Amino acid sequence: MSRKGAKVSIRDVAEEAQVSVATVSNVVRNRKNVSDAVRARVEEAINRLNYLPDRAAMQLREGRNRIIGVLVPSLDNPFFTALIACLEDRARKDGYDIIVASAGEDSELASSRLKALLSWRPAGMIVLPNDDLFADASFLDAAGVPYVVIDRLPHSCNADTIAVDNEQAATEAAAYLVGLGHRRLLVVATTLSLANIRERCAGITAFCVQAGLPVPTVLEVGHHAEEGPEVLTEMLTGSEAPTAIIALTNSITLGALRCLHQSGCAVPGDVSLVGYDDYAWMRATHPPITAISQPVDALGAQAWSRLMHRIAGESTAPMQVRLSCTLVVRGSTAPPRTGEFS
Amino acid sequence: MSRKGAKVSIRDVAEEAQVSVATVSNVVRNRKNVSDAVRARVEEAINRLNYLPDRAAMQLREGRNRIIGVLVPSLDNPFFTALIACLEDRARKDGYDIIVASAGEDSELASSRLKALLSWRPAGMIVLPNDDLFADASFLDAAGVPYVVIDRLPHSCNADTIAVDNEQAATEAAAYLVGLGHRRLLVVATTLSLANIRERCAGITAFCVQAGLPVPTVLEVGHHAEEGPEVLTEMLTGSEAPTAIIALTNSITLGALRCLHQSGCAVPGDVSLVGYDDYAWMRATHPPITAISQPVDALGAQAWSRLMHRIAGESTAPMQVRLSCTLVVRGSTAPPRTGEFS
DNA sequence: TCTTTGCGGTTAAACGTTTAACCGATTGAG
DNA sequence: CTCAATCGGTTAAACGTTTAACCGCAAAGA
Numbered sequence: 001m002s003r004k005g006a007k008v009s010i011r012d013v014a015e016e017a018q019v020s021v022a023t024v025s026n027v028v029r030n031r032k033n034v035s036d037a038v039r040a041r042v043e044e045a046i047n048r049l050n051y052l053p054d055r056a057a058m059q060l061r062e063g064r065n066r067i068i069g070v071l072v073p074s075l076d077n078p079f080f081t082a083l084i085a086c087l088e089d090r091a092r093k094d095g096y097d098i099i100v101a102s103a104g105e106d107s108e109l110a111s112s113r114l115k116a117l118l119s120w121r122p123a124g125m126i127v128l129p130n131d132d133l134f135a136d137a138s139f140l141d142a143a144g145v146p147y148v149v150i151d152r153l154p155h156s157c158n159a160d161t162i163a164v165d166n167e168q169a170a171t172e173a174a175a176y177l178v179g180l181g182h183r184r185l186l187v188v189a190t191t192l193s194l195a196n197i198r199e200r201c202a203g204i205t206a207f208c209v210q211a212g213l214p215v216p217t218v219l220e221v222g223h224h225a226e227e228g229p230e231v232l233t234e235m236l237t238g239s240e241a242p243t244a245i246i247a248l249t250n251s252i253t254l255g256a257l258r259c260l261h262q263s264g265c266a267v268p269g270d271v272s273l274v275g276y277d278d279y280a281w282m283r284a285t286h287p288p289i290t291a292i293s294q295p296v297d298a299l300g301a302q303a304w305s306r307l308m309h310r311i312a313g314e315s316t317a318p319m320q321v322r323l324s325c326t327l328v329v330r331g332s333t334a335p336p337r338t339g340e341f342s
Numbered sequence: 343m344s345r346k347g348a349k350v351s352i353r354d355v356a357e358e359a360q361v362s363v364a365t366v367s368n369v370v371r372n373r374k375n376v377s378d379a380v381r382a383r384v385e386e387a388i389n390r391l392n393y394l395p396d397r398a399a400m401q402l403r404e405g406r407n408r409i410i411g412v413l414v415p416s417l418d419n420p421f422f423t424a425l426i427a428c429l430e431d432r433a434r435k436d437g438y439d440i441i442v443a444s445a446g447e448d449s450e451l452a453s454s455r456l457k458a459l460l461s462w463r464p465a466g467m468i469v470l471p472n473d474d475l476f477a478d479a480s481f482l483d484a485a486g487v488p489y490v491v492i493d494r495l496p497h498s499c500n501a502d503t504i505a506v507d508n509e510q511a512a513t514e515a516a517a518y519l520v521g522l523g524h525r526r527l528l529v530v531a532t533t534l535s536l537a538n539i540r541e542r543c544a545g546i547t548a549f550c551v552q553a554g555l556p557v558p559t560v561l562e563v564g565h566h567a568e569e570g571p572e573v574l575t576e577m578l579t580g581s582e583a584p585t586a587i588i589a590l591t592n593s594i595t596l597g598a599l600r601c602l603h604q605s606g607c608a609v610p611g612d613v614s615l616v617g618y619d620d621y622a623w624m625r626a627t628h629p630p631i632t633a634i635s636q637p638v639d640a641l642g643a644q645a646w647s648r649l650m651h652r653i654a655g656e657s658t659a660p661m662q663v664r665l666s667c668t669l670v671v672r673g674s675t676a677p678p679r680t681g682e683f684s
Numbered sequence: 685t686c687t688t689t690g691c692g693g694t695t696a697a698a699c700g701t702t703t704a705a706c707c708g709a710t711t712g713a714g
Numbered sequence: 715c716t717c718a719a720t721c722g723g724t725t726a727a728a729c730g731t732t733t734a735a736c737c738g739c740a741a742a743g744a
Binding site: 403 | 733
Binding site: 362363365368375377401402 | 690691692693694695696698699700701
């Protein structure tokens with residue numbers, strides 16, 4: 001056992017094993033033929049000293065190594081953390097380490113976090129921008145780091161992107177509700193300044209227009225709506241209360257559910273609810289929540305493999321991938337109570 | 343704008359600004375007096391070239407720098423991710439970066455992840471061991487890296503620890519239920535091989551014994567119980583069905599709730615439920631869940647500040663901190679239906 | 685006028701690796 | 715017997731920083 005606090009380097013191992021540092025390096029990276037006797041001596045020394053190679057030194061020497069930077073808006077949202085869990089798993093299997101930074105909703109902070117990640121000289125980056133501009137893309141381009149953008153696609157983007165087919169998903173939900181007989185839909189969103197949210201709205205609106213129905217009201221309640229926004233409660237108790245709600249986000253789903261209970265609306269008796277994302281708790285409520293399930297694992301897996309290809313040197317044109325969501329029907333949706341077909 | 347892919351080093355900046363590398367270093371770290379003219383020239387060059395200092399090189403030079411390694415059992419559990427979110431926030435404020443690794447439930451993997459973290463030469467580590475042995479503690483000691491252990495305390499530990507007062511929390515929950523009139527309690531746990539879970543059980547058992555009640559049954563259902571374990575469903579429909587359930591984990595709370603709904607038990611009509619941890623979804627269910635709320639932020643904050651003190655050189659004896667939980671009473675608990683007092 | 689001090693900048697060593705180049709000794713082919 | 719090739723190992727340079735030591739020069743104190 002080495003003495004406490006001693007940072008042991010390859011040099012110490014070399015000395016202990018009576019060989020040169022190059023030989024130690026060769027045995028740990030097994031690059032050249034090393035005689036069994038010497039190899040044994042070196043490994044012995046490594047174990048005795050608890051030697052661990054220094055990643056910073058490796059990285060410095062090799063120019064760029066097996067780090068992937070991951071930038072997400074927040075670590076409080078299960079959608080993001082599920083994605084990270086997926087990426088971390090892939091990374092480990094491919095021998096990479098990921099470094100995660102959360103950017104919050106402040107684009108100033110996002111920039112600084114991005115630079116912090118870049119200063120690790122990562123082999124690649126996976127980014128979930130927190131706005132549609134993603135002005136920092138130019139920074140990534142300039143740095144020459146391969147990257148792929150997930151979920152929130154910038155306006156103009158010449159990078160690989162992996163996202164969900166928001167329009168399809170939302171359309172499917174709307175079609176299902178209308179098929180049940182609902183006419184007064186309410187859409188609850190975080191903010192329309194995000195393209196993916198706009199796409200979801202667009203899908204619903206387009207469907208309604210096509211079906212000859214009035215375009216549904218869209219309520220913007222911001223990012224912190226878990227507690228159930230008052231404006232939604234008011235709307236539920238009004239005379240023109242909707243018979244069905246589509247929540248466009250997991251936090252909104254939570255908030256909407258809360259409002260429904262607070263205002264005494266029965267689900268699905270008085271109002272049907274379709275949630276976004278599909279988490280364990282949605283299966284545990286009573287009734288369980290009908291939800292638009294995003295393929296989180298597939299999202300992560302595709303992003304990862306795309307990035308690996310780029311790192312390997314693939315230089316084809318950027319790819320824009322869209323994955324489709326599935327509507328999981330559960331107990332929170334039913335035909336509207338009275339036969340009030342318009 | 344620099345040409346694509348060019349990794350620009352301090353040397354390039356020096357050349358561009360017609361100064362020595364030392365001067366560039368001095369201006370970015372502003373250590374010595376640099377004339378305004380030169381400073382401007384250098385900053386100009388930095389911006390023109392998009393220069394970012396190389397962390398690996400810094401780290402190598404400085405021996406050990408501002409990285410904290412964080413090791414958690416999983417990234418799928420909101421308790422862990424909430425903790426990470428909290429730590430990341432502190433880290434950013436104190437100018438540190440955190441590197442997160444998840445160890446799974448395999449202690450083999452945990453070891454290898456720990457070593458991977460250590461090879462970054464972090465200034466400190468925050469560890470949530472995935473078993474009570476935490477055999478790798480010796481490795482950390484040998485490496486001389488300050489560390490603090492959160493939540494799952496090893497059997498014998500001469501390190502700083504921050505945990506929750508599991509016994510107090512569980513006792514409080516049991517007392518509350520017994521106070522409501524419940525006599526047949528059921529405790530649902532992941533596994534008794536974890537000390538914190540055992541402590542929770544112990545609290546409940548001790549209280550019941552003291553109150554002259556039979557010791558409650560304890561059900562072990564493993565870590566993946568979100569879907570609602572069959573054995574629990576059976577127990578709920580039996581003749582000796584409990585009138586109240588204490589779930590010792592957030593995932594168990596989910597699983598228990600699911601079982602209750604599946605077997606048609608009304609909550610709290612037929613059975614009362616006390617959950618563990620306090621997440622947004624528990625406030626959105628109908629009824630909202632009475633829960634033992636762990637002070638996640640305080641846990642993270644204390645761990646962080648403890649670690650900072652150690653890094654700063656504090657060499658007092660290791661501290662064992664226990665934080666208390668609070669029972670948040672909501673709608674999922676009520677007196678038992680019939681007046682069946684033993 | 686001579687010495688000191690401080691300012692503004694440069695030089696060079698060091699951090700822990702990897703790896704191309706090298707080298708002596710043994711082996712095998714011709 | 716000679717030359718080449720292979721084997722098993724070493725030497726030294728390089729990666730991008732930081733920082734102690736140094737240096738020329740101008741201002742100030744004696």
